[in-house]
Amino acid sequence: MHPGTGRKCLQVTLSTPTEPDSESVFSITPATRAALIIGGMMFAGLALGTFWVGKEAARIKRAREQTALANSRLNGEMVWIPAGKLTMGANDGAPDEQPLHDVKISGFWIDQTEVTNQQFTRFIEATSYVTRAEKPGSGANGEESPAGSMVFSPTGRIGSNTDPAGWWRFTPGANWRHPEGPGSTLSGRQSHPVVHVAWEDAVAYSRWAGKRLPTEAEWEYAARGGLNHQPYVWGREKVPDGRWMANIWQGLFPQENRGEDGFAGLAPVGSFPPNGFGLRDVAGNAAEWVADIYRADYYTRGRQVDPRGPEPSGDPAGAEAAQRVVRGGSYLCSDSYRTGYRPSARMKQHARVPNGEIGFRCARTGAPPT
Numbered sequence: 001m002h003p004g005t006g007r008k009c010l011q012v013t014l015s016t017p018t019e020p021d022s023e024s025v026f027s028i029t030p031a032t033r034a035a036l037i038i039g040g041m042m043f044a045g046l047a048l049g050t051f052w053v054g055k056e057a058a059r060i061k062r063a064r065e066q067t068a069l070a071n072s073r074l075n076g077e078m079v080w081i082p083a084g085k086l087t088m089g090a091n092d093g094a095p096d097e098q099p100l101h102d103v104k105i106s107g108f109w110i111d112q113t114e115v116t117n118q119q120f121t122r123f124i125e126a127t128s129y130v131t132r133a134e135k136p137g138s139g140a141n142g143e144e145s146p147a148g149s150m151v152f153s154p155t156g157r158i159g160s161n162t163d164p165a166g167w168w169r170f171t172p173g174a175n176w177r178h179p180e181g182p183g184s185t186l187s188g189r190q191s192h193p194v195v196h197v198a199w200e201d202a203v204a205y206s207r208w209a210g211k212r213l214p215t216e217a218e219w220e221y222a223a224r225g226g227l228n229h230q231p232y233v234w235g236r237e238k239v240p241d242g243r244w245m246a247n248i249w250q251g252l253f254p255q256e257n258r259g260e261d262g263f264a265g266l267a268p269v270g271s272f273p274p275n276g277f278g279l280r281d282v283a284g285n286a287a288e289w290v291a292d293i294y295r296a297d298y299y300t301r302g303r304q305v306d307p308r309g310p311e312p313s314g315d316p317a318g319a320e321a322a323q324r325v326v327r328g329g330s331y332l333c334s335d336s337y338r339t340g341y342r343p344s345a346r347m348k349q350h351a352r353v354p355n356g357e358i359g360f361r362c363a364r365t366g367a368p369p370t
Contacts (some may be wrong), residue, residue, distance in 0.1 A: 003202060006265050008291070017299060020188065040106045040242065044294070046092075048194055053347075058191065064297050065259055068214070073273065075203035077111070077112045077113075077279055078109040078110060078111055078112065078362075078364065079093065079109065079110055079111075079112050079119055079278045079279060080107065080108075080109055080368050081105075081107060081108055081109070081110055081218070081221065081223075081277055082107050083104070083105060083106050083107040084104075084105055084106050084221065085102055085103070085105070085219040086103050086104075086217065086220060086224065087100055087101070087102050087228050087229060088100070088101055088102075088103055088217060088220055088344070088364050089101060089196050089299055089344050090231070090344035090368065093342070093343070093344050093347070095296065096296040096298075096299070096346050097299070097344050097345065098299060099299060099300065099336055101299055101302070101304070103217050103221075103302075103304050103305065103306075103307055104304065104305045104306070105217060105218060105221045105301075105306060106306055106365070107368055108239070108363055108364065108365055109111055109211075109287060109363060109364040109365075109366055110214055110218070110219075110279065110361065110362070110363045110364075111211075111272055111361040111362050111363070112270075112271035112274075112278060112279055112280060113193075113279075113281060113361065114193035114194075114269050114286050114360065115193065115194050115202075115359060115360055115361060115362065116190065116191050116192060116193060116194060116206065116269055116279055117127070117176070117186050117189055117191070117193075117194050118190040118191065119190055119194070120176060120194040120197070120205060121186075121190075123208050124133050125207060126208070127204075127205055129201075130198070130214055131175060131176060131189070131197055131198065131201045131299045131354070132197075132198035132200060132201055132352060132354055132356045133147060133149040133174065133175035133176065133196050133197075133198070134147050134175050135147055135150060135354075135368075144232065145170070146172040146173075147172065147173070147175070148171050148172040148173055148174050148175070148181075149170070149171065149174040149175055149196040149354045149356065150169065150170055150171070150174075150353065150354070151168070151169055151170075151171040151179075151181060151355075151356050152167055152168060152254075152332065152355075152356050152357065153167065153168070153169040153171070154166065154167040154169070154254040154255065155187055155237070160206070163225075166254070167254040170357065172189055174196060174356070175354075176194050176196045176197055178194065179195060179356055180202070180356075181318060182251065186229070189266075191268040191270075192266045192267070192268055192269070193266060193281070193285060193286035193359040194359050195266070195271055195286055195354075195355070195356050195357060195358060195359050196354045196355065196356055197289075197354055197358070197359065197360065198351060198352055198353065198354040199289050199324045199349075199351035199352075200218040200351065201345055202289045202359075202360040205360075206360075206362045209362060210364070211359060211362035211363060211364045212291065212362065212363055212365070213274070213289060213290055213291040213362065213363065214290055214291065214361070214363035215290060215291050215292055215308055215309060215363075216290045216291070216292040216306065216307070216325045216327065216346075217306070217307045217308055218290075218363060219282075219288070219290045219327045219328075220327065220343055220344065222277055222325070223275065223279065223282035223283070223328065223343045224232070224275070224276075224343050225274075225275030225276030225277040225278075225279065225282075225317050226276040226277065227275075227276060231245075231341065231342060232245070232283065232343070233245075233275045233282050233283050233343050234273070234275065234283075237273075242331075244260060244261035244262070244272075245260065245270065245272055245273060245283070246281075246283035246284035246285070246329075246341055247261055247262075247263050247271065247281070247284040247285040247331045248261065248283070248284040248329065248330075248331060248332075248333045248334065248341050249266045249267070249285050249331065249332055249333060249334035249336075249337070250334075251276065251334070251336075252336055252339070253332070253334040253336045253337035254332075261284075263331065265331060266285060267281075267331070268286055269281055269285070272284075272285075273284075281328075283328060283329060283331060283341040283342075283343070284328070284329055284333060284341045285328075285330065285331055285359045286328075286330055286331075286357060286358060286359035287326045287327065287328050287329055287330040287340065287357055287359070288326065288327050288328045288358070288359060288360050288361055289324060289325075289326060289349075289358060289359075289360040290324070290325050290326070290327050290360075291308070291309065291324075291326070292308070292309025292310070292324065292325045292360045293309050293310045293311075293312060293323065293324060294323040294325045294346070295309075295310045296326055298310055305337050309325070321349050322351055322352065323348045323349070323351070324348065324349060324350075324351045324352060325346060325347070325348060326340075326347040326348060326349045326358055327345075327347070328340070328341065328359035329341030329345060329347070330358070331357065332357050333366045
């Protein structure tokens with residue numbers, strides 16, 4: 001009612017439009033806030049989980065690689081060597097490494113590592129085989145002698161490093177089970193290459209395993225790993241970046257072995273990097289029997305496709321057939337004595353005389369992997 005008139009008035013209040021309250025527009029409800037927090041936690045958890053899974057996958061991969069190496073040490077994993085051409089020999093090598101000549105090699109399988117004590121134990125347990133060193137009369141000429149083998153045993157008063165009689169000693173009771181003679185065992189050496197095996201023992205194991213010994217040409221082709229004309233199976237430098245690539249002798253042989261490569265004697269197989277074909281210990285560690293009869297002049301008369309070594313011309317047990325080729329050198333190879341760890345180097349040993357530096361690996365003829 002308007003004052004003094006008694007009439008009713010309608011009062012209208014007009015307001016000017018204003019900008020909406022920003023807080024009301026962007027306000028987050030408790031439910032929305034909870035959903036965002038939960039979503040953020042889930043995202044963070046997913047990211048952490050992805051990182052953990054990746055890290056765990058890498059760990060599992062490393063573990064599988066280590067297991068694969070361990071299995072190859074124990075189970076004799078084989079590597080396929082594709083067919084190819086090899087230049088055998090070395091112009092700067094010994095006379096029996098000459099002349100250089102090209103040969104063609106068919107594809108074949110070869111053990112990744114040297115046969116180990118554990119593998120050889122399985123063979124003995126399965127067959128009750130008795131090695132040459134475990135039988136009397138194991139001399140080079142079949143002469144009467146007690147069971148035993150040649151053990152590396154330098155006298156300490158050696159005036160020359162050219163006479164093996166100064167460091168090899170026939171030891172009764174020494175064999176693959178007792179590498180240094182009676183009282184020594186294989187404890188801690190299951191993954192070491194088996195030694196004190198004669199050539200016939202290596203052949204017997206190979207046949208039991210459904211394999212064979214590699215030929216000399218196959219062995220050199222595989223050992224080079226695709227590096228033709230190189231002095232070492234890993235390349236041109238003997239100690240690249242100061243790293244020893246094989247278990248050989250460092251120091252004045254046979255008086256001093258400094259063990260700079262980490263081992264003063266035999267090493268577990270696979271202790272050094274593989275070559276280009278994935279083979280291990282094709283230089284040093286244990287020297288290796290191959291199938292071929294040894295002849296110093298064989299390179300002047302051998303065939304050019306899959307050479308198999310000389311054929312015996314007379315008595316298979318005679319002097320010509322008695323010497324077999326040994327390849328790869330051993331932990332006893334030294335620049336001051338012999339460089340048998342070079343891929344072109346040829347060594348020989350009487351087939352009936354085992355010793356503590358010679359082992360073997362097997363090969364197999366067969367189809368390539370699919």
